[in-house]
Amino acid sequence: MGNTHMAAWNFVVGAKVTVVVGQTLDDAVKLASKYGVEGSENLDKVLRRDDIDAVDICTPTYLHRQHVEYAAEYGKHILLETPPMVASMPVGAWLYQLEVSPIDHYLHRLLVITPAIGYQ
DSSP: OHHHHHHHHTTSTTOOOOEEEOSSHHHHHHHHHHHTOEEESOHHHHHTOTTOOEEEEOSOGGGHHHHHHHHHHTTOEEEEOSOOOOTTSOHHHHHHHHHTSSSOEEEOOOOOOOTTTTOO
């Protein structure tokens, strides 16, 4: 999913991807090098940076809640595609936490069933 999002960001006027964070440095650098950006395996270090305004969360579903809350804690704007994993917290409570924070977020639920993806 990260590769798909990276390709899409090339079409967003005014957006600049600064860094790709991966589970390992090798994973991050492999994707980042395709787009001429920095790669890192240290999410905490990246979220502390002043030149990072927003995060596009492309992690496995079970990590969504942790990564959204972590990014929000650092005051980063958030883009998260389907499905948001909220574990034990009801979705409404989770969204309320984001709504009362000063950050912008885009939590999008998208389910596309196409032959190209192979769903049946």
